[in-house]
Amino acid sequence: MSESIGFPIDDYHFKSHSIFEELPKEDQDFVKTVMLLKKYRKGEMIFIEGSYPSGIFYLIEGKIKKYKVDKDGREHIIYICNQGELLGYPALLSEETFSDSAMALENITVGFIPGKKFLELLEKSTVLSSKLLKNLSHEFAVLENNILSIAHKTVRERLALTLLILRDKFKAGDKPNEIVEITLTREDLANILGTAVETLVRFLREFKDDDIIETKGRTIRILKAHKLVEIANL
Known part of the structure; x- marks a missing residue:
């Protein structure tokens, strides 16, 4: 039996899984209409650091690792993405390249939302824009916690x-x-x-x-x- 551990595990997890779940029905229907299902095999790349985003990714099933490679070719895993999480939206919103790479850790199913459609929904949905802003703030805090643990533990x-x-x-x-x-x-x-x-x-x-x-x-x-x-x- 799995035991309770009694510490704030959410401080080390992104919370993007709640973004789509809590949208108004009209917005959820829009997402379902524009979302394209894609399957990736274990080891396949979802996106590569330095490339420009054409949309965002919603992880429906499986796990993805987000990582960076240093100048010596060593891989540093930043985060393990789980079912229900969003990937790629910070780069799309900032109109910049991906700051890291994403690879399937197992056979996965992903929902791809084209960038223009996502930005169209973002422009008309105050609920989505509010949730994204809140989630970006939380993700920053999670990465901060990870950096502190590496530095001090x-x-x-x-x-x-x-x-x-x-x-x-x-x-x-x-x-x-x-x-x-x-x-x-x-x-x-x-x-x-x-x-x-x-x-x-x-x-x-x-x-x-x-x-x-x-x-x-x-x-x-x-x-x-x-x-x-x-x-x-x-």
Whole structure:
């Protein structure tokens, strides 16, 4: 059974999933009319850093990683997007290129809304414009929290916090009480933490020896979330 962890997990999650859900019916109908369904296979790119947006993306099913690549070719994962989240709208609104890249972590289904149609809806919908402004502010706070955790927490603390965040991402909405299984490559997990794979594996082994997690292949099952809260120093 999945246990309650008792700390504000929303401080580390974007909240764009609520934007379309809470629009007036007329606006929701407009979105459904203009949205184009696209499927991507695991490993396919949704958009690439430095390219110009032609629209925005609504993640219907699956998970996407947003990341940047530094001058040495190292990947730094900024955020894992979950079902119901919007991608790409900050670049569209600012009329700038994408500041990061997005890749499918598994086979996914995405709703694509052409830029002109999205801006048309934004112009006439005060509810949408208000929600986008509020969400942009929240996303800034989430990224700020992530930067602070990298700057001030040890790798061990960051791993504990990251596992808690991913635990919330990977839980099944229809089975909230089941133990959560996190399925990520060790490389991706290390790229979230900003550490070497060898260092990550060492701490995962430590958590496993303390019966905080179980591992099978690349799958991680969290057994004692409250222990991770203590380790993360939250």
